[in-house]
Amino acid sequence: MRTIIIDDEPLARSLLIELLEDHKDIEVIAECNDGFEGLKAIQELQPELVFLDIQMPKITGFEMLELLDNPPKVIFTTAYDEFALKAFEVNALDYLLKPVHAERLSGALGKVRNYAKGENQLSKGQITSQLPEQMQRIVVKVNGEVKILPLQDVFYLEAADDYVKIHTGDKYYLKHQTMSHFEQHLPEHQFVRIHRSYLVNIQHIHKVDLYEKEQYCVILRNDVRLQVSRTGYAKLKAELGF
Amino acid sequence: MPINVNKLNIKLSTLILLFTLAGGQFLWLHFTFHIDPLIAGVDSLGSYFLMYGLVLFIRYSPVFYIPKYIKYGIIEIPSFILTMLWVYFSKHALLGFFDHNQPYIDSWDKTIIGRIIIGWLLLSMAIICHLILAELKKAEEAVKLQEQAENLRKEAELFKLRQQLQPHFLFNSLNSINALINKQPKEARIMVQQLSDYLRNTLKKEDDQSVLLKEELYDLQLYLSIEKVRFGHRLKITEDIQENNESTKVPPFLIQPLVENAIKYGLYGTTGEVAITISVKLYQGNLIFKISNPYDKDGVTVKGTGFGLESIKRRLYLLFARNDLLKIEKLTIKPDEKTAAVHLFVATLVIPIEFTKN
Numbered sequence: 001m002r003t004i005i006i007d008d009e010p011l012a013r014s015l016l017i018e019l020l021e022d023h024k025d026i027e028v029i030a031e032c033n034d035g036f037e038g039l040k041a042i043q044e045l046q047p048e049l050v051f052l053d054i055q056m057p058k059i060t061g062f063e064m065l066e067l068l069d070n071p072p073k074v075i076f077t078t079a080y081d082e083f084a085l086k087a088f089e090v091n092a093l094d095y096l097l098k099p100v101h102a103e104r105l106s107g108a109l110g111k112v113r114n115y116a117k118g119e120n121q122l123s124k125g126q127i128t129s130q131l132p133e134q135m136q137r138i139v140v141k142v143n144g145e146v147k148i149l150p151l152q153d154v155f156y157l158e159a160a161d162d163y164v165k166i167h168t169g170d171k172y173y174l175k176h177q178t179m180s181h182f183e184q185h186l187p188e189h190q191f192v193r194i195h196r197s198y199l200v201n202i203q204h205i206h207k208v209d210l211y212e213k214e215q216y217c218v219i220l221r222n223d224v225r226l227q228v229s230r231t232g233y234a235k236l237k238a239e240l241g242f
Numbered sequence: 243m244p245i246n247v248n249k250l251n252i253k254l255s256t257l258i259l260l261f262t263l264a265g266g267q268f269l270w271l272h273f274t275f276h277i278d279p280l281i282a283g284v285d286s287l288g289s290y291f292l293m294y295g296l297v298l299f300i301r302y303s304p305v306f307y308i309p310k311y312i313k314y315g316i317i318e319i320p321s322f323i324l325t326m327l328w329v330y331f332s333k334h335a336l337l338g339f340f341d342h343n344q345p346y347i348d349s350w351d352k353t354i355i356g357r358i359i360i361g362w363l364l365l366s367m368a369i370i371c372h373l374i375l376a377e378l379k380k381a382e383e384a385v386k387l388q389e390q391a392e393n394l395r396k397e398a399e400l401f402k403l404r405q406q407l408q409p410h411f412l413f414n415s416l417n418s419i420n421a422l423i424n425k426q427p428k429e430a431r432i433m434v435q436q437l438s439d440y441l442r443n444t445l446k447k448e449d450d451q452s453v454l455l456k457e458e459l460y461d462l463q464l465y466l467s468i469e470k471v472r473f474g475h476r477l478k479i480t481e482d483i484q485e486n487n488e489s490t491k492v493p494p495f496l497i498q499p500l501v502e503n504a505i506k507y508g509l510y511g512t513t514g515e516v517a518i519t520i521s522v523k524l525y526q527g528n529l530i531f532k533i534s535n536p537y538d539k540d541g542v543t544v545k546g547t548g549f550g551l552e553s554i555k556r557r558l559y560l561l562f563a564r565n566d567l568l569k570i571e572k573l574t575i576k577p578d579e580k581t582a583a584v585h586l587f588v589a590t591l592v593i594p595i596e597f598t599k600n
Contacts, residue, residue, distance in 0.1 A: 008509070009414065009472050015421035034513050055410075057513045058538065079413035098417035 001112070004030045004045065006038035006061065007053040007077065012098065016051055016077070019105050026109065033057075035064035036146060047072050049112055051096075054078045059146060063139040067146065069176060073115060075108050135185045138166060140173040149173070151190065155220055157182055157199040169222050192239050194218060194232035202239055252375075256297060256368075263360065264290040270356075275349040281340050289332040293361065296324055297368045301375075317373075321365035328361045329354065402449075407441070408502075411468075418472050433471055440464040444498075452491040455529070459483065459522070462501060469505055473516075476509065482521040485529065492593050493561050496554060497531055500589055503550040507587060508535035529595050534588040537572070551589070567592045 003026050005013045013031050020026045029045055032038040034057045042050065050072050052061040065071050076095040093115055094108035138149045149168065158165040158172075159179045166173045183193050193199050206219045208228070216228040218236070228236065267286035271277040277285070333350060340346050415437050422430035443461045447453060470477055501520070508516035521532045551570065558567045569590040576583040 009418065010475055011418040011421040011472065012414070014425075015417060018421070018424060036513065055510060057510050079410050079417065098413050099420040100417065 001026050001049050001116070002029050002045065002047045003027060003049040003051065004032060004038065004041050004047040004072075005051045006032040006035070006041075006056070006064075007051070008033055008056045009053075012053070012077070015100060016105075019100060019102050022102070023106070023109055025113075035059040035061065038064055039067060039141075039146065042068060042072060048116070049073045049075070051075050051077055059139055059148065066175075066177075067139060067141045073112055075112070135182075135187075138175070140166060140175050142173060147173070151186070151201070152203065154201055155204045155222065155224070156201060156226060157191075159197040167224075189239060192232070192235050194226065194228045194236055196229065198226050198232075200226060202236075205240075208236065208240075208242070252371075257294070260290045260294055260297075263364070271349060271353070275345065275352065277346050277349055278343065281343055281346050284339065285332075285336050285346070288336055289328070289357070292328060292332050292335075293364060296328055296365060300324075300365070300368050300372050317369050318362070318366055321369055322362055324365045325358055325361040328365070329357050332357075403445075407444075411502075412437075412441075414472060415468055422471075429471070433468065436464045436468055440468065447494040449495065451494070453494050454488075455485065455490040455492050455522075456488060458492055458494065458497055462497060462520075465498070465501065473509060476514070476516050477505070478515055478517045480517070480519045482519070482523075484521075484523040487524070490524075490529065490595060492529060492595075493557075495557065496591060496593065499550050499554055500531070500533055500591055504533045504535040504587070504589065506550075507537055511538045512536050524595070527595055529593040531591040531593065532588065533591075534573075534586045537585055537587040539574075539585045554591075562594060567594075 003020070005016050005028060007013050007016075017028055017031075020028060026049070029047060030041045032041050036058070038050070038052070041047075052065070052074050054061040054076060055078070056064075061076065065074065074092050076092050077098060077100065078095060079098040094111050096104055096108060135151070137151060138154065140147050140149060149166065153168045155167045155169060157179065158167060160174070162176060163174045164177050164179055164182060166175060179193075179197075179199060182191070182199055186199070190203065191199050191201055200218060200220070204220050204222075206221045206223075208216055208218050209225075211217050211225075214230075216233050217225050218228055219225050264286040267289070268279075268282050271282040271285060272279055333354075337347060337350065415433070419430050419433050419437070422433065440461060443457070443464075466479055470479070504518055505516075508518060516536060518533065518535050521530075523530050551568070555565070555568050559565055569592075571588040571590070573586040573588055574583050575586060
């Protein structure tokens with residue numbers, strides 16, 4: 001099985017490689033120092049299995065995974081990320097706690113082999129939707145480059161079929177994700193779902209206007225107008241307190 | 243041990259006692275003074291109903307929440323005053339009802355001493371019971387408070403322990419040792435030594451006891467050598483230590499978290515080489531500790547960063563009552579046109595040495 005190891009500590013990678021020597025069906029084809037290298041290697045080499053660390057420079061293992069359209073099978077390796085353990089149990093094929101034990105590794109690989117026989121494919125939604133932590137930034141990919149958007153730069157999000165358009169002041173970015181995912185994980189007092197298609201950052205609202213009988217719209221600081229639904233208006237009212 | 247007082251039991255017993263006394267008074271008035279049974283009944287029930295009101299007043303009135311003159315004075319004085327009130331009011335109310343019945347009016351003169359004695363005894367007892375119950379309640383609350391304080395203390399201690407152990411650092415270091423054991427056993431042994439020394443020293447430190455600067459710097463060395471094993475390919479540490487006084491003392495948990503913060507920011511905020519510079523010098527009775535690390539200008543901080551600096555500030559305030567001892571700067575250095583600009587995060591810590599001698 002073609003495998004990539006992504007971890008920012010060289011010794012952690014060499015330990016995994018050493019332990020993997022006992023498993024002849026696993027072939028390590030690349031080692032990566034961070035999420036950026038990992039992203040590139042996964043796209044170029046199309047591995048079947050990835051060992052993925054979580055805390056890494058600039059973007060986390062989770063964020064890297066979010067950027068992949070067809071994520072490979074993943075085994076997380078982590079030292080002490082209490083926040084993530086629950087998510088692992090539900091979503092990843094398995095997770096290994098550092099220091100990595102040889103027996104636990106064998107167990108995890110057993111799961112991978114069984115999984116390979118089955119027909120189920122690990123879908124992207126499964127990996128991300130159970131994360132209990134709140135988003136503090138949005139990671140997007142622009143022409144193969146990874147870009148990190150701070151939340152205060154995001155004006156609003158717009159539904160676009162299977163994608164979500166993330167609008168900053170002057171441009172937008174596409175991300176393969178659902179609106180409800182963002183609604184769940186963005187800070188609820190900052191981002192309000194004003195319409196089936198819009199999730200707006202209330203910090204960028206210039207004013208709320210009546211534009212038809214009982215029909216409201218918000219005008220953002222960059223003069224964009226967005227339609228507000230009836231329930232959206234109630235939420236907006238509660239959040240802005242008018 | 244929690245103290246349980248059955249409140250319903252006390253109320254019921256009081257009622258039974260008062261009913262019994264009312265019955266006694268009825269018999270007394272009816273048979274000794276030949277009062278009409280209706281009047282005798284109304285008299286006894288009425289006066290003990292009033293008595294019950296007074297008992298409730300003692301129990302629940304804020305005046306009786308153990309004022310000093312009751313706690314330290316003679317209980318019989320307030321109870322006597324209340325008795326006089328009781329007799330006065332029941333007399334006036336009852337005589338108002340039955341002002342045509344001469345035997346009843348006459349009986350009041352003959353029974354008044356008896357009524358006063360009974361009332362006085364009852365009300366004295368009521369006040370004594372109230373005092374005992376109030377004391378019990380106070381004791382119960384004290385026990386609860388003590389339990390809460392104990393829980394808080396335990397939590398704080400656990401938190402401190404976890405801070406000292408830094409599980410993330412510890413488990414990652416163990417993982418590195420695990421990796422070294424087979425191929426570089428000597429390095430593995432050195433790292434075990436360093437890690438155990440570091441942990442031992444950290445656990446030994448107490449919040450409120452200053453430590454020798456040279457020991458603090460030695461621990462820092464241990465910490466840095468471990469981090470170098472983990473991230474040696476990226477970490478470049480430059481040190482400039484100009485303070486060699488053997489007896490200089492500093493409070494613990496100031497320098498260490500600052501270094502951890504710099505390393506964390508540098509390692510996780512940027513990719514590529516992380517150049518960290520540390521300088522220590524003495525200036526006008528202050529120890530100046532300066533550390534700088536590169537950071538990502540466009541990066542967005544991940545949860546958890548920044549908390550370290552806040553807690554250092556808080557700690558400095560608790561130690562020295564000053565808010566100006568930790569300075570944070572963000573610098574951009576661009577040596578010439580060709581080289582890319584470097585963004586530096588510089589933290590300067592000032593420790594007033596004269597205050598930490600002991």
